[in-house]
Amino acid sequence: MTVQRFIFAIDHVSTWVGKAVSWLMLVLTIVVCVEVIKRYMFGMPTAWIFDAENMLYGTLFMMAGAYTLAQNAHVRGDFLYSSMRPRTQATLDLILYIVFFFPGIAALIYAGYDYASYSWHIQEHSNVTADGPPVYHFKTVIPIAGALVMLQGIAEVTRCVQCLRTGKWPERLKDVAETDVIEQQLEHSEYVDEESRKIAIERASQIDEEARQRGMGDKLT
């Protein structure tokens, strides 16, 4: 198995889980809307809905953490970082992954495991309302999400090592980016001329990258 395939295998796991839990977003939207209708139109609020909403949202963001890391979408102060050479970036990243990331996430898994196992042990129920729904499975999300992020962290460290060896960052899986909206908006535009449309669509992600470097990169002078 080549290194690249190893990295991609982990990326696929994180991305698959992340995309699967993303759909909880639509479930959350529907739950909120149904509850609004029930409460304001029929005057029949549901007691456990508050817990259910929290569980949907909490699971969503925790489990999407690894997916976000696989896409390099966690916010970073990229002011200086993005103008460094890939090898320097990889060295810094490698050190910081080992110094901060692994201890932090390991602590999260350890603490989360304790927390969840205790909750299973006492068969904990939510205390927001009387006779609330069980929460032990929800608390189990913490160690699982931690483990996923840890797994993705291994892939990221491998990326750093790979970059140190070759001097180039290994590829990431293709995924939707915020700048994609530019293409979608301009694709069917009736009022913008063909040429500037094409240029903008083609260069969208490149523009994004250059803007993050804020003129300190070598491409833009």
Next chain:
Amino acid sequence: MSDPALGLLMLALIVVVIMMGFATAFTLMGLGIFFGFIAFYVPGESWVHNKVFDLMVHRTYGAMTNDVLISIPLFILMGYVMERGALVDKMFYSIQLAFRRVPASLAVASLIVCTFWGIASGLVGAVVVLMGVIAFNPMLRAGYDVRLASGVITAGGTLGILIPPSVMIIVYAAVAGESVVKLYAAAMLPSFFLSFLYLLYIIGWAMLNPKIAPPLPEEQTKVPVPAGMYQFADAYSQNTFVAILKALLSPGRASKIEVDGKRLTYPALVKNLIIALVPFWLTAGTLGTVWWYVMIYTQKSIASTAEEAAGLQQLGSAVVDNTPTPAEMGPPENFLMWFGICAAILIFFMCRYYYRVNVEKFEVLKLLSSSVMPLGILTVVVLGVILLGITTATESAGVGAAGAFLLAFHARSLNWQKTKEAVFLTAKTTAMVCWLFVGSALFSGVFAILGGQALLEQWVLALNMTPVQFMILSQAIIFILGWPLEWTEIIIIFVPIFLPMLKHFQIDPVLWGVLVFVNLQAAFLSPPVAMSAFYLKGVAPKHVTLNQIFAGMMPYMGIVIVCMVIMYLWPGMTLWLPKYLYGN
């Protein structure tokens, strides 16, 4: 090393490591764990029982069950769906036609589109690039001054993170423990005031010096009116509104006229009438809602709270706070007079519009109602529902997200692919913000336990500053932090350090927060680090230099600062609406 000193070391380290460019959420977690471990270290105790682990997992679970943060994914989803559903170039085109007689019409239209877009989404980069393609090049071709054109797009594009419903405000609410609705109400007037100041500046400059924004050539301001509409006007009346009414009474002549290849049948006439009545509905709707809220809704709720209070008080239940909010105290003095004046002005303009409406104006109205109206109505409804306290922020966000889907499906601009993209992007952005929150919750907890927070507070208090000095100092620090950092990091990591000190200086955290939001606008517009300038440079023609773009941005930065000074001198602008709606 003493504990507070460790705390300061931790704060210094976080700044250094963020600048090194490591993912901030994990930096916070790692630093939190290390320093927390030292803070909780008890000699003789096994390291596995260190309390930092409990702190960490409780903070994590706290973020997972935070009832303020829960509205973040819903608002983000609404934004992404709208962004993909609404057609921004059509919006720009129709607004530009509507303002074709105003000086610097293209710049004015860009600013209005940016403001609208800012309501829908909070992405700076995408807005600037899109507006750069749609509006910047046409402005340059029309001979606009490069500085005017670039300034309006960069400043307008940054507005998105400020105008409610913005994610930044929710995050601040979660950090400061303030209510989201109160902050929305507070940010409402200042953010529109800021874009109004921008507008004044553009029009004022263009009127003083018409050379910077030459009027558009005739063929670009011509409204594309289908030939059939002229026949229609000749057959009935030059006033389109009258013509439609007449045609509805005697549809014979109209059915022979072809518009866009289709005959003007009776249903088509009714459709036109509905569009023609849009200004009427808008006027009636606005006036009606204000009247309903002030005169009926709040009066009814005051009656019901009075009834509840009259009933028996349950033993041990909290004492019901019966002080009514100003809104509940009945209509404010002079309400009738002001309402009358506003209604008279609105009705006058509406009548004037109907009196003068002709085929061209009608076509513009048609364009506007198809491009701007759906987005406008959705945001007004979402904001209105939050502000009037009818539902909670979470519920409004959920309804807003569902509404955005409905609108986009209705406009047939959303397909399966785009839905998927919006959902995945929402998951990524939510995870980014909320993991940062988890990390920062641990970090700030440890920082407080080490006594770093207390030490900083002592220092600041020892400086013996007046509230004004403190206000200027804190805003200046945030302004400088805004150069290299994103708003997420500033609000989640650095703002909490200032929050406990506000009480000492008797500064309202709501006012301070809104000032921070506006301040970040200035920070994101300050050369040479402003990202929006580089986004614009990316799509601009070769001859536009970065320096020209920076020069264009500078005045807007000045305007933001003017806006902040006005907000400080006249806090009523920020605090009136939340006070009126929710009391103190």
